[in-house]
Every structure is written in structure tokens, then in C-alpha cells.
Amino acid sequence: MTSFDAAALAQAAIDARQQAYVPYSHFAVGAALLAEDGRVFTGCNVENAAYSVTNCAERTALFKAVSEGARTFRALAVAGAPQDTDPAGHLPACPPCGVCRQALFEFTGPQLPVVLALGGGAYETHTLGELLPHAFGPNDLL
Numbered sequence: 643m644t645s646f647d648a649a650a651l652a653q654a655a656i657d658a659r660q661q662a663y664v665p666y667s668h669f670a671v672g673a674a675l676l677a678e679d680g681r682v683f684t685g686c687n688v689e690n691a692a693y694s695v696t697n698c699a700e701r702t703a704l705f706k707a708v709s710e711g712a713r714t715f716r717a718l719a720v721a722g723a724p725q726d727t728d729p730a731g732h733l734p735a736c737p738p739c740g741v742c743r744q745a746l747f748e749f750t751g752p753q754l755p756v757v758l759a760l761g762g763g764a765y766e767t768h769t770l771g772e773l774l775p776h777a778f779g780p781n782d783l784l
């Protein structure tokens with residue numbers, strides 16, 4: 643894992659959150675995924691009247707990245723809160739859901755730093771392995 647600017651990645655997630663399409667939950671999430679080559683792929687949650695079709699911000703970012711050829715990643719940042727929350731103030735930590743943890747693990751393994759934006763320039767960082775211990779991944783199929 644190479645170094646990265648966690649505060650800048652958290653801000654990119656906060657910015658991406660503005661695009662969230664959330665007419666049902668009104669809970670807006672943004673994600674920013676830093677690829678090894680330096681590209682940053684952002685995503686937001688995209689909801690649907692058929693609720694289960696909803697795509698989380700993290701998977702939007704991941705699938706954008708993979709579809710554009712990125713396969714290895716340095717870090718992920720996530721920012722999520724009720725839609726009317728001002729990100730200039732405090733944001734609650736918004737950890738990725740279980741489905742997104744599994745989707746990310748496929749490409750990153752357990753070392754990926756996951757930066758949770760807390761607003762006002764603050765953040766906390768966990769590894770994906772902390773969030774998804776004893777994960778099932780590609781090596782388990784060998």
C-alpha cells in the first residue's frame with residue numbers, strides 16, 4: 643500500500659455525496675476510491691422505486707473503477723448522512739454495508755484503508771480486514 647491523502651479523499655467522498663439519488667431513504671452517501679495509478683473514482687448511492695435495486699455509493703465507485711480498467715486500489719473514503727446534513731459540520735461515521743465490503747474485498751484484500759468522513763476535515767480510518775474479518779475471497783476458490 644502506498645501513501646495517500648486521507649483528508650483529500652474524505653473531501654472527495656463528501657463532494658460525491660451531493661449527487662446521491664435518494665428519494666426514498668433521504669440518506670445521501672458519497673464514496674471516493676483511489677486507484678493505485680492515482681485516479682480517483684467517485685460514486686453516490688442510486689436508489690430505485692423497486693428498493694432492492696438500489697446501488698450503494700461504494701459499489702458505484704468500485705464498478706466505475708473496474709469498468710474503466712482499474713484493478714488495484716490504495717484507499718476508499720465514505721461520507722454518509724441524512725440528505726439535509728451540512729457536511730461543513732459533523733457527519734456520523736458511515737461504514738460500508740456488508741455487500742459493499744464483500745465487493746471491495748474481491749479486488750483489495752484486507753489491507754485496504756477505509757476512511758470514514760466525519761465532517762469538518764475530520765475522519766477515522768479502519769482497514770477492510772477489520773470491517774470484514776475472515777472474509778471469503780478469490781483465494782478460497784483455489
Ligand code: THU
Binds near residue numbers: 669687696697739
Ligand atoms: N448506503 C450506501 O450507499 N452506502 C453505505 O455504506 C450504507 C448505505 C445507502 C443505501 C441506501 O440508498 C441508503 O444508503 C440507506 O440505506
